[in-house]
Amino acid sequence: xxxxxxxxxxxxxxxxxxxxxxxxxxxxxxxxxxxxxxxxxxxxxxxxxxxxx
Numbered sequence: 001x002x003x004x005x006x007x008x009x010x011x012x013x014x015x016x017x018x019x020x021x022x023x024x025x026x027x028x029x030x031x032x033x034x035x036x037x038x039x040x041x042x043x044x045x046x047x048x049x050x051x052x053x
Contacts (some may be wrong), residue, residue, distance in 0.1 A: 019026045
């Protein structure tokens, strides 16, 4: 196995461990991430609207 596959496997295992052992915290982390992405998308949309207005 090469290093890339090992790192991907380790990352997936870590995420699964976190989701299984602390599901409420994992859900909060995902909600925070999605909220951050939503805020970023809204900021970009606002910028584009102001740029072309």
